[in-house]
Amino acid sequence: MEFTREIYWNVGGSALTLVPMYLLSFLAIGIMAWGFWRRIKVYRQGGELTRTDNLRERVISLLKNMLLQTRVMRVRGAGTAHGLFFWGFAILFIGTCLILLQADITDPIFGIQFLKGNFYKVFSLSLDIAGLVAMLMLLGLLVRRYLVRPRGLETSWENAFMHGLLLLILFSGFVLEGARMAVTELGTPLAIWSPVGLVFAHGLKGLGESTLLNLHLYLWWVHFALALLFIVSIPFTKLRHLFTTPANSLLAYRGPMGKMSTLNLEDESAERFGAATVKDLTWKDIFDADACTQCKRCQDRCPAHVTDKPLSPMKVVNQVGEVAFAGGEANLIDTVSRDALWSCTTCRACEDICPASIEHLRKILDMRRNLVLMEGEFPGEEVMAAMENTEVNGNPLGMPFAARGDWAQDLGIRTLAEDADVDILFFVGCYASFDKRNQNVARSFVKLCQQAGVRVGILGKEEKCCGEPMRKLGNEYLYQTLAAENIALMEGYGVKKIVSTCPHCFNTLAKDYQDLGLNVEVEHSTVFLQKLLEAGRLKLSSRDFECTYHDSCYLSRHNEILDPPRQLLKAAGARIVEMERCGMENFCCGAGGGRILAEENLGSRISQHRVEMASQTGAPVLISNCPFCLTMFEDGVKGAELEGDLKPLDIAEILAERL
Missing domain, CATH: 1.20.950 (Fumarate Reductase Cytochrome B subunit)
Incomplete structure (x- = not known):
């Protein structure tokens, strides 16, 4: 047949x-x-x-x-x-x-x-x-x-x-x-x-x-x-x-991951800045709601949602769609709620895991911009104080300009005002400049560079906050003011390369400052040190130790820098016991999105949740690569009563001990 x-x-x-x-x-x-x-x-x-x-x-x-x-x-x-x-x-x-x-x-x-x-x-x-x-x-x-x-x-x-x-x-x-x-x-x-x-x-x-x-x-x-x-x-x-x-895969954002759009604050035709209604968003933000399959992966990965805060990235996306299809007149911020908007740490876990290529952060950050620029609202009085400190002193901690370079007095490095002929500008950042715990990280990084024969310069009292926490909290005006002053300063000194130990500073200088005219190579310290190690310029004495390593969100999901820190740790003799959430799937420390400046009053503490994950590995040391993470982990260890069982350290401190 x-x-x-x-x-x-x-x-x-x-x-x-x-x-x-x-x-x-x-x-x-x-x-x-x-x-x-x-x-x-x-x-x-x-x-x-x-x-x-x-x-x-x-x-x-x-x-x-x-x-x-x-x-x-x-x-x-x-x-x-x-x-x-x-x-x-x-x-x-x-x-x-x-x-x-x-x-x-x-x-x-x-x-x-x-x-x-x-x-x-x-x-x-x-x-x-x-x-x-x-x-x-x-x-x-x-x-x-x-x-x-x-x-x-x-x-x-x-x-x-x-x-x-x-x-x-x-x-x-x-x-x-x-x-x-x-x-x-x-x-x-x-x-x-x-x-x-x-x-x-x-x-x-x-x-x-x-x-x-x-x-x-x-x-x-x-x-x-x-x-x-x-x-x-x-x-x-x-x-x-x-x-x-x-279709959303076809329409997805193809620029640098996590880069924010830069507002033209001098646009006299603009009726308002940020987003209060769907008309203030783009057509793609509304389309995202139709692309969402409501699989809740973003919600499951969101550190704010996991720690019982009123934020669900999935709901935010769909609430935008609901308002749009109901006529678009309702106020987005009232619909989503202020508590939900301020809970976001901008860790990008939602966007990274989303099978529909949805862009959650832009919607949240644009609504934050509207709250700050148009309504003058902040998540708390402590954030308002940090903004005022930054306007007056160039840093959210309220420390004087003159003290910004005190941490480096005995290291033999000069400011660019004294000698601009250097290999790299070390953009120190606010926490490494003023916070005693993070000052040791800055000192360790300088010692590593000096051992490798790298001429390091700093801006000292001329450096100001990069503006990243202010921008993520919606204060675009303050961010652009700080950025313009930093850029003019660096261009005036003819800076050719910038290195920062802070992933937030690195991400902002490398991506966001480009919109404002900065055209200088920027690297995170772990990438810079790993290159020195490969070139044979950085000599380390390997000593065996066990640790677990935390990928900061702004180094991993925002920049896909995963291997260099691990290579440095292994060169130092580390046996890394990975946490359940690591690499591109890591769990946030809770400091991103400007949350480092805000009190965490809702739900449980994200930092405590993370240090408990680290504790479950059995490793005695928790390594990070970010001053925000280190600060949060110091508090998290105390909150979880893990002192003596888990010690937070920065990767630069580990390496400096092995020179």
């Missing part, structure tokens, strides 16, 4: 079947297109934003994330099930397209039939397995959503509708196949190439041929109607993410 089958078996391929089938199909596609057009008009409430640069890179990202499900599959369990379901459903879709191609184009027009022979056997087997995998994964996801119910997983009627519709489509497809096979293929060699359909055929064969023919005919139209319902419902339910989520 020939290995093939009649496409429109028992239904008929005449005009009586094909004309209504295609008319209804085109109608369904038209309704779907109309539904999306209505949503596009809502997106346009937001401001302009260009996302067509680097088109080749964007298309590659789209194909990679859609076809390979790379971002979805990063999380095992639900991510794996979703990926397998997608591939199963995609194969079924391709199979349906091949059937239509032969039945309605190649066969009637050119007399070409390709669904036969060995190709048909592979085709039939592939579709059966794909359908089975899709149905099993869908059942698994259904059990997870309705029976297991992970904490924080929200469920609506849309979820039930999607699960039910997809299961009906898959199940009715197998019943259709079983009814056809029970009449035409049972007992033939072809039947084994449709193993799932064969099971259904054996279950239906007792109905008799007449009943099977009627069952097949009526169910064929039911199955077709379910497929049309699926198409029609896409823009009106969460099924829209079939299009919007892949």
Whole structure:
């Protein structure tokens, strides 16, 4: 026998079947297109934003994330099930397209039939397995959503509708196949190439041929109607993410990670700065809400949410969408809540793990900007005091300008005002300049450079805060004032290279200052020291010790600097016991987003949560690479009553001990 089958078996391929089938199909596609057009008009409430640069890179990202499900599959369990379901459903879709191609184009027009022979056997087997995998994964996801119910997983009627519709489509497809096979293929060699359909055929064969023919005919139209319902419902339910989520890979931000947009504060035509309504955001911010699958990965990774603060990145994104689709008049800040906005540490855990390439931080930071620049609101009086200290003294700690370089008095280094002929400018930062605990880090870094023969210069009393904490808390004006003064100073001295031990200073100078005219190479101290080590200029005496290492958010997720610090520690003799959350998946210390300046009054302390993770490794030393992290860990160790069991140190201190 020939290995093939009649496409429109028992239904008929005449005009009586094909004309209504295609008319209804085109109608369904038209309704779907109309539904999306209505949503596009809502997106346009937001401001302009260009996302067509680097088109080749964007298309590659789209194909990679859609076809390979790379971002979805990063999380095992639900991510794996979703990926397998997608591939199963995609194969079924391709199979349906091949059937239509032969039945309605190649066969009637050119007399070409390709669904036969060995190709048909592979085709039939592939579709059966794909359908089975899709149905099993869908059942698994259904059990997870309705029976297991992970904490924080929200469920609506849309979820039930999607699960039910997809299961009906898959199940009715197998019943259709079983009814056809029970009449035409049972007992033939072809039947084994449709193993799932064969099971259904054996279950239906007792109905008799007449009943099977009627069952097949009526169910064929039911199955077709379910497929049309699926198409029609896409823009009106969460099924829209079939299009919007892949599209977001195409539209994703391609600039430096974590870089903030720079406001033109001299724009006299601007009615307000920051975002109070959806019209103050961009169209992409509204589109993000449609791309969100509400998988809650961002929420699970958010250190604020995990420590019982009122912030859910997932809810913020969807609240923007809700306001936009309700007319866009509601106040975003009131909708999201001030406590939620001020709780963010800007760690980028939400954006890094998001399978839909959603940009959470810009929305939060733009709303913070509006609170500060337009309303004069801050998260607390202590933050207001830090802002005033920075305006008066150039640092949030309120220390005098003249004392900024006192930590280096006996190290034999000069300020650029005394001698600008140096290899690097060490941008010290506020905490390393004034906080006694962090002054030891600055001294250690200078000793390492001196041993390697690097001429180090500092700005001393001329240096001011880089402005990063102020900017992340919404005070763009103060940030730009500080940045302009620092840039003018560094350009005046002809600085060629800047190194900082603070990831926040490094990130700001390397990325954000570029918008204001700084064009100087900037490196974090761990990268700089690792290069000296590789070049043989930095000599270390290795001594074995055990530690756990904390990746600061602004070095890891904001800049993907993971290996250099670990290489330095291993050169110093470290045996690193990694925490459960490490690398790109690390857990924040709680100081980012300007939170270093604010009291933590809601929920439990993020720093304490992190030091408890470190304690669970059994390592006696917790190594960080950031003055904010070190400060938070000193407090966290005390709060968790781990003094004597866990000692926080900076990587520079470890290395300096081994010179």
